[in-house]
Structure formats: structure tokens, C-alpha cells
Amino acid sequence: MDPLSASVSGVRAAALGVASVAGNVANVNTPGYRPRRVDFQELLEGGVEVASVREEGGEPPEGMSGVDLASESTDLLGYAATYEANLKVLDAQDEVLGTAMDLLV
Numbered sequence: 245m246d247p248l249s250a251s252v253s254g255v256r257a258a259a260l261g262v263a264s265v266a267g268n269v270a271n272v273n274t275p276g277y278r279p280r281r282v283d284f285q286e287l288l289e290g291g292v293e294v295a296s297v298r299e300e301g302g303e304p305p306e307g308m309s310g311v312d313l314a315s316e317s318t319d320l321l322g323y324a325a326t327y328e329a330n331l332k333v334l335d336a337q338d339e340v341l342g343t344a345m346d347l348l349v
Contacts, residue, residue, distance in 0.1 A: 245290035248337050253291035254330035257284050260294060261323035268311050277309040279316070 245253075264282045271277040278299040285295040304310035 245287065247290075247333060250291040251330040251333040251337070253287070253293065254326060255334070257282075257292045257294070258323045258327035258330065261326070262320065264297070265316050265320045265323065268316050269313070272309055272311040272313060274309050275307045276304060277311065278304065279309075279311050 260282050264280050268277075268279040271279075278301055280297055281300050282297050283295045284292045286292055301310045
């Protein structure tokens, strides 16, 4: 897999992670809600894909959700860093291709 495709898969993975965190935070006051986690796996040719989406933890206490906002915040920071790193790779690839095009003209 080329660097461009690998980075696009990383951006997509980060977006899915952010969507998972958003759903969990939106349900922080929903009794009985169990947070969902997205698990990723590395591809041999490069990049990542979703391995599974699972509900985390056991049954939450009566009248409460199982969402821990501190954990969600930490996950969100990780997804933001993943997103930013992959965007930097995409920017570098864009610059390389732009330079190559300038040389051809």
C-alpha cells in the first residue's frame, strides 16, 4: 500500500474513533448505556482497518451509564493525534507530487 492510501486509512480510522467517543459522550446520562470501543488492526501492506466495534465493561450501576468522561477525553486526544499525524503525511505527499508536477512543466 502506498503512503497516500495508508494515511487515508489512518484518517478514516481516527474519524471512526472520534465518532465512537462522540456517541459515548452523548450517552453519558443514559441509564444502562455501555460505551463502545473501536478496535483497529494493522494491515500487512500498510494502513489500518476496523477489526471490531465492541461494548465495553459489564452492566453499569442501576440508573447510570458506564461512560467515564476522563477515559473518553484520553481516547479523543489519541484520535486527534492520529488524525493530525496522518494529515501531515498527506500534506508531505501533496508537496512531493506538486514538486514533481512543477518539474514536468
